[in-house]
Amino acid sequence: MISFQEAEIRSSIIKALAHPVRLMIVDLLQSGEKQFSEINSAFQLDKSTISKHLLVLKEAGIVSSRKDGHDMIYKLEVPCVTDFFGCVTAVIENNIRRQQVCLFNP
């Protein structure tokens, strides 16, 4: 079995993705780099809230940022995070399927 320390490192990365807003940000960045203001305007949340979500993603190594004049550009650093979504979809589909089995075989 993996060590607790290894599990802590892994879970810190997974935890960074474990929030709907951060998931939507990652989804947004899949189509390429975005300015902070573009990301921010996709939500009805305070800009400081978005800034902190981006910091969480950055500290996990999932996104990176660079300054460009006034603006801050954010970029998806590890494209494979989209692999997560494939499996998450599989879990959701499996859940639906099993619930149906339950309904038909109570």
Place this chain on the structure above:
Amino acid sequence: MISFQEAEIRSSIIKALAHPVRLMIVDLLQSGEKQFSEINSAFQLDKSTISKHLLVLKEAGIVSSRKDGHDMIYKLEVPCVTDFFGCVTAVIENNIRRQQVCLFNP
């Protein structure tokens, strides 16, 4: 972009994996079904704590359980969760690489 509701559903599944103990449990279950007592004895935690972690995984649809006499058997329901680990490893490696770049190019 995905909807907030879709993102909430996805993040609830990712959140279930966002804890070192639950990650270790999933890792343990990759080699096959395990009794509760086997899982429990892999940790120095109260059995109620382990039971609650298993409940989180179960409610997310990641594991399932069945009774066998005295014992409760837990099983990994969606093997693809191991896909997560591949990407997590990639993130970790990328983080290490970039930190080295930093060290060599300060």
Place this chain on the structure above:
DNA sequence: TGCTTTATTGGTAAAAATACCAACTTCCCA
């Protein structure tokens, strides 16, 4: 039927995560 083993549930205290407002830093440009 009572007893024991096995696991879950209830309750609670402590820690972590989240969102907002306000204040601050940076950077461009007039």
Place this chain on the structure above:
DNA sequence: TGGGAAGTTGGTATTTTTACCAATAAAGCA
């Protein structure tokens, strides 16, 4: 060089998560 635009940081209240202990439920066995 001072004003404004763009983001970040600090501070705080609220919510969520987590771990323990104690009590409860389920199932085989004496």
